[in-house]
Amino acid sequence: IQADRLQVREEQTGVSRDDFRSRTEEIARACLGNVPGQAFLAQQFTVRSVVNLHSSEDSRTFMLGGLFGFDPSQFVGFSGEPSLAGLRFTFGPDAAADGAIFNIRVESFAQDNRSLFLETIGTWPRPVNAEGLPSLAERFDATYAFQEERLVGFVSQFDSESES
Numbered sequence: 001i002q003a004d005r006l007q008v009r010e011e012q013t014g015v016s017r018d019d020f021r022s023r024t025e026e027i028a029r030a031c032l033g034n035v036p037g038q039a040f041l042a043q044q045f046t047v048r049s050v051v052n053l054h055s056s057e058d059s060r061t062f063m064l065g066g067l068f069g070f071d072p073s074q075f076v077g078f079s080g081e082p083s084l085a086g087l088r089f090t091f092g093p094d095a096a097a098d099g100a101i102f103n104i105r106v107e108s109f110a111q112d113n114r115s116l117f118l119e120t121i122g123t124w125p126r127p128v129n130a131e132g133l134p135s136l137a138e139r140f141d142a143t144y145a146f147q148e149e150r151l152v153g154f155v156s157q158f159d160s161e162s163e164s
Contacts, residue, residue: 045143059108120147
């Protein structure tokens, strides 16, 4: 707990989506008394994944050529091609997700050139008090679903075996 926020992280801990979802309301309820005004003024959930490509052995090549349509000759003004390539989009407010604003990132993954890094951040800019705490698990689910269905679906359009 910080002066103006509650932050919970589960990174590479082996905690499943369902486990995290079920603990969301419990953790928020336990911490609500320490939050000014006893309400969470905004809520934000971040879902990150590393995925493997089917059409390319190099995620930078996939991003630059497949997603952006760049030709290597277009980097002639630089010392070479970028070592990392990515994009960022903001979508929202999304009526299907209770007015959420979704920010996404798709990047080549520096630790493994065969993989892509995907990130979805769902933000709900409305207060939630004790009565609204059950909605937190729903908002986590909406963020997870946005990544799993929309973002992965978007990337998949460009990642087919026939393009390699």
